[in-house]
Amino acid sequence: MSDGSEEFRFAAPASADILIVEDEPKLAELLQKYLALAGYTSRHVARGDAALDAVRAQRPDLILLDIMLPGMDGWEICRQLRTFSDVPVLMLTARAEEDDRLRGLELGADDYIGKTPFSPREIVARVKSMLRRNALVQRSVQVGPAAQMAAPLVIDELRHQASVRGEPLNLTPLELRLLKTFAAAPGQVFSREQLLNHLHDDDRSVTDRAIDTHIKNLRRKLEPCFPGHNAIQAVYGVGYCFALPPD
Ligand code: CA
Numbered sequence: 001m002s003d004g005s006e007e008f009r010f011a012a013p014a015s016a017d018i019l020i021v022e023d024e025p026k027l028a029e030l031l032q033k034y035l036a037l038a039g040y041t042s043r044h045v046a047r048g049d050a051a052l053d054a055v056r057a058q059r060p061d062l063i064l065l066d067i068m069l070p071g072m073d074g075w076e077i078c079r080q081l082r083t084f085s086d087v088p089v090l091m092l093t094a095r096a097e098e099d100d101r102l103r104g105l106e107l108g109a110d111d112y113i114g115k116t117p118f119s120p121r122e123i124v125a126r127v128k129s130m131l132r133r134n135a136l137v138q139r140s141v142q143v144g145p146a147a148q149m150a151a152p153l154v155i156d157e158l159r160h161q162a163s164v165r166g167e168p169l170n171l172t173p174l175e176l177r178l179l180k181t182f183a184a185a186p187g188q189v190f191s192r193e194q195l196l197n198h199l200h201d202d203d204r205s206v207t208d209r210a211i212d213t214h215i216k217n218l219r220r221k222l223e224p225c226f227p228g229h230n231a232i233q234a235v236y237g238v239g240y241c242f243a244l245p246p247d
Pocket residue numbers: 022023024066067068069
């Protein structure tokens with residue numbers, strides 16, 4: 001039966017290179033073992049101040065990032081990383097407080113998972129789903145300075161422009177950032193709070209209700225590009241979800 005959701009069932013890349021930044025050798029070793037069982041290769045650095053160099057030396061497909069680390073903490077790594085890389089980051093945190101979680105997401109982490117109790121199986125499952133999501137993004141959306149026009153939606157970060165099949169969308173900066181957030185995770189339902197967290201400092205004035213207005217405007221601008229398809233669907237009581245029509 002086809003409900004359109006096949007679009008989201010992509011196999012994770014057959015092989016992927018995972019960078020583990022973790023100062024507890026036992027945990028790192030366990031993670032490497034489980035990742036290998038899942039068919040992934042992994043590298044491990046035990047010091048925070050070695051993480052960025054490891055990324056620069058070879059861009060991993062995903063980073064498992066601990067927070068409390070010698071040399072540089074996970075927050076700072078994340079902040080600096082985001083100035084030059086969009087590699088997916090899954091934060092490993094022993095501290096599950098809301099503030100820490102939000103702080104990680106604000107600094108550019110893509111997701112977080114608790115370390116206590118430590119479940120390598122669950123972490124690998126999350127890695128898989130993040131890689132799958134990322135593979136889907138690369139297929140349906142191209143983000144980058146010199147993206148080709150093959151994908152229907154192209155977000156050109158250098159020029160701060162989005163276009164569909166070469167037609168510019170004329171978005172406000174805030175709409176562009178919203179679209180970027182959605183496009184990075186097609187099929188994922190975002191709460192208004194999550195969307196607010198993805199906007200940057202200069203948009204602190206944006207409120208819950210203002211988000212609805214911006215989404216309405218963004219939806220109106222996308223509609224002519226995908227006639228009869230609502231690219232940003234409201235999910236009652238939860239938030240919003242983005243999906244492009246199948247080719
Ligand atoms: Ca640690």
